[in-house]
Amino acid sequence: MPRLVNGREAAPTYSNLVGFIFIFNLIVGTGALTLPGVFAKAGWMLSLIVIVLLAIVSYMTVTFIIEAMACANAIRNWQTLQALRQSRSSAESSENDDNADEVSLASGTDQVGDFERVPLTIQNREFHYYQLSHKFELGEMATLFFNEFGRIMFYLCLIVYLYGDLSIYSAAVARSLRDVVCDQTNGTDANNLMLWPGDFENNTARPCWREHTISRLSMYRVFLIGFTLIFGPFAAFNVQKTKYLQMLTAVFRWLAFTLMICISLKLLITQGAKGHPESFNVYGIPSLFGACVYSFMCHHSLPSLLAPLKHKSMVSKILSIDYIVICAFYILLAMTGIFAFERIEDLYTLDFLPYDVTYIDFWSGLLICIDYFLALFPIFTLSTSFPIVAITLKNNLQALFLDMSQYESYSLLVRLMFPLFAIIPPFCITYFTESLSSLVAFTGTYAGTGIQYLIPIFLVYFARKTCSELLGSGVINQFQSPFKSSAWIVFVLIWSILCVCLVSINLFS
16 A cells, blocks of 8 residues: 555655666667677777767766755755745734744645645755656756746757757668568668768669569568558647556566677677677768767656656766666677678667578578568667657647646637647658758757757756855755766866867768
8 A cells, every 4th residue: 555645645666776777778678789899880999988978978977966955855845845934934924823933724635735845844965855756857947947948949959859869769660670671682782882872872782582673672661651550649639658667668678688789799799709890980970979978868758767866866876887887788789790790780680680591490480580680670669659658749849939827818720730840850850861860960960969968968057056145055955966066067068069160060061
């Protein structure tokens, strides 16, 4: 039976281990499947240096998000305390009750729970101000700390990132289905992967099957249209992933990653290294940077994971362990792949297509099944994530352009326009390109840099400034980032600008 706190049902919480797993699953998504391909293009030594640096900077900005969230809670608690003091003063003047140490408020409202948790005295000021108990999403913190221009820029950055997400999901699913159904080819020209058209021209001339004239590009578009028609309408609803669907997706994901690493290690041991990647190749930096930023992204969903954590004082330690383990996992996945295979597809699962395996006995049949499972793995996971991302994009578009307090007053036509605005642009983009490296490079470099670097540093800067004005410097934030010097904010800002400039020069030159 749920535990009751002050007559109310307690919010669900989970342990540190569960929190570690949730954050791990959030960060390690399908974006990791693009890492072996970009490692092969940029060179293994350059890739190692870049991915470690990006992991450190990403962790730094995660701690900024935590500190900003604690500051938002502090401001909320301060406002609640001021309202409570005013209410107490009114009650004392009207009732003249000398023994009234607490103010009794009507139950059944959200404000009651806040008042019950905030004492009238502030003897233990640090504990009662800075908390992570109330979930503040990035949009709420942007509204709290930014002006109107900053709020609009935040939503635009998030919307561009979500558009990129949907484009990558659509292209990955359609391309995986196409490459499983069509006959084996010699692969795409590695020199064309960085171009915006992707391998558009390459696949236009190549037939999907030797005995038919339909091209591989046409089959890609057929699967893209089918995928959009099946999963696109979900953007019009408020569906959510169930716990069991998340668990099933997590099992599929970890089974697939484990199988890919084990198969690559087996190939390296039995057949030796077939791949001979360069050490450094600066022309691979755009896709490398975009893929690495994309693969460490958790900032937009971090508040939802931190609020239910039971022991929030351990949050920095949990995240630091997560980032160390994830960085090591990415390096293991990518390094085994680039040396085990002679050529790496930009979607790593496509290197496991079962073309070279002939059914002889049970073990060969099992290997064929494993290869098909790995080739279809993006479809299993992305098909469940696509509706959720589409709904998130729709909601943010509505928050940017509509007055949500008057949402019901808008016509049905206006409300139906936003699901279409969420679905149609990604479809148009992926209709004319299937190059995942280009999509990941653009999404990760520009929108990803905004969400992972720029937004956290501006949030923590204005959060510190606001809390200093309201609470003074005597109240210590126990969730303050270990990178508390303003020099770290300047460093991340300069790092972001330099990285974006470097990638832009290489991407469009």
